[in-house]
Amino acid sequence: DTGVSQDPRHKITKRGQNVTFRCDPISEHNRLYWYRQTLGQGPEFLTYFQNEAQLEKSRLLSDRFSAERPKGSFSTLEIQRTEQGDSAMYLCASILQGNNSPLHFGNGTRLTVT
Amino acid sequence: AQSVTQLGSHVSVSEGALVLLRCNYSSSVPPYLFWYVQYPNQGLQLLLKYTSAATLVKGINGFEAEFKKSETSFHLTKPSAHMSDAAEYFCAVSPNFGNEKLTFGTGTRLTIIP
Numbered sequence: 001d002t003g004v005s006q007d008p009r010h011k012i013t014k015r016g017q018n019v020t021f022r023c024d025p026i027s028e029h030n031r032l033y034w035y036r037q038t039l040g041q042g043p044e045f046l047t048y049f050q051n052e053a054q055l056e057k058s059r060l061l062s063d064r065f066s067a068e069r070p071k072g073s074f075s076t077l078e079i080q081r082t083e084q085g086d087s088a089m090y091l092c093a094s095i096l097q098g099n100n101s102p103l104h105f106g107n108g109t110r111l112t113v114t
Numbered sequence: 115a116q117s118v119t120q121l122g123s124h125v126s127v128s129e130g131a132l133v134l135l136r137c138n139y140s141s142s143v144p145p146y147l148f149w150y151v152q153y154p155n156q157g158l159q160l161l162l163k164y165t166s167a168a169t170l171v172k173g174i175n176g177f178e179a180e181f182k183k184s185e186t187s188f189h190l191t192k193p194s195a196h197m198s199d200a201a202e203y204f205c206a207v208s209p210n211f212g213n214e215k216l217t218f219g220t221g222t223r224l225t226i227i228p
Contacts, residue, residue: 004157033214040123042204042218043158056215091157095214103214105157 002026004106006092012112013082020078021109025094032075033103034067036060037089049075050097082113116141118188118205120219128227133177133192135222137205140186146208147188148216149179153201161203164188165211175199200226 005024013019025032030051035043046065047057051072061067064082069075079086089108095101121136139145146165150158162173169181175198179190188205202223206216 031214040220042206042221043216044218045215048215093157093214097212102160102163103216105159107155107157 004092004094004104006090006106006109008109009107010110010112012114015082015084015113017082018078018080019082019111020076021090021092021111023075023077023092023094023106025074025092026096026104027073029094029096029104030072031095031097032069033093033095034075034077035091035093037091037108038087043091046077079111082111084113087111087113116143116145116207116209116217118147118207118217118219120203120205120222122222123220124223124225126225126227127195129197130194133190133195133199133224135190135203135205135224137179137188137190137219138186139188139205139207141207143209146211146213147179147181148206148208149173149177149188149190150204150206150218151175151201152204152221158204161190195224195226197226197228200224 007022033048034046037043049069064080067077091108093103093105095103117140119138148163149161162171164181172178202221205219
């Protein structure tokens with residue numbers, strides 16, 4: 001169990017640029033979640049995948065956001081035309097559904113939009 | 115919609131003293147409640163969870179929480195604080211068992227005074 005891995009740890013970008021984050025879940029985990037955490041707040045649900053299928057998206061996920069999990073393993077979260085309000089920590093988490101184990105979180109990608 | 119409210123964004127206790135972090139929930143159905151801990155620049159780690167099996171839930175690192183339906187509360191306690199307990203603590207609620215789409219509170223930062 002190598003844990004959930006997120007890359008990069010930090011990303012600084014200029015407003016209007018596109019960014020992409022990667023999440024590698026624990027290998028046997030079939031569910032993968034993305035959360036966003038802004039300063040001083042708790043994480044907020046963005047979207048989740050069961051294997052390669054994206055099953056739910058939050059209303060927080062505007063058209064500029066897209067997430068994929070093409071082979072049911074790693075996932076990417078892309079933000080197009082970044083805005084300053086997108087500055088946040090983006091957390092990925094994974095779980096093997098049904099075995100009563102906890103959600104495993106990665107250490108997050110901190111995005112700063114200047 | 116379900117929600118949780120954490121009273122006190124900052125709590126300071128002396129080393130060896132009782133830790134009490136407050137969480138109240140709002141739910142029209144029996145809730146599934148969680149406490150997570152987040153250390154600086156890290157993801158979230160599950161401390162404990164309530165799934166209706168027992169009202170007093172014991173977690174890791176000596177923490178426990180008691181579900182009180184009459185008070186709609188799920189407060190987190192630890193009898194004796196340790197310096198390593200300094201972190202951010204989040205209460206969270208899930209709409210049903212096995213659903214990891216969590217709604218988090220705004221967090222409580224715990225400081226331990228030597």
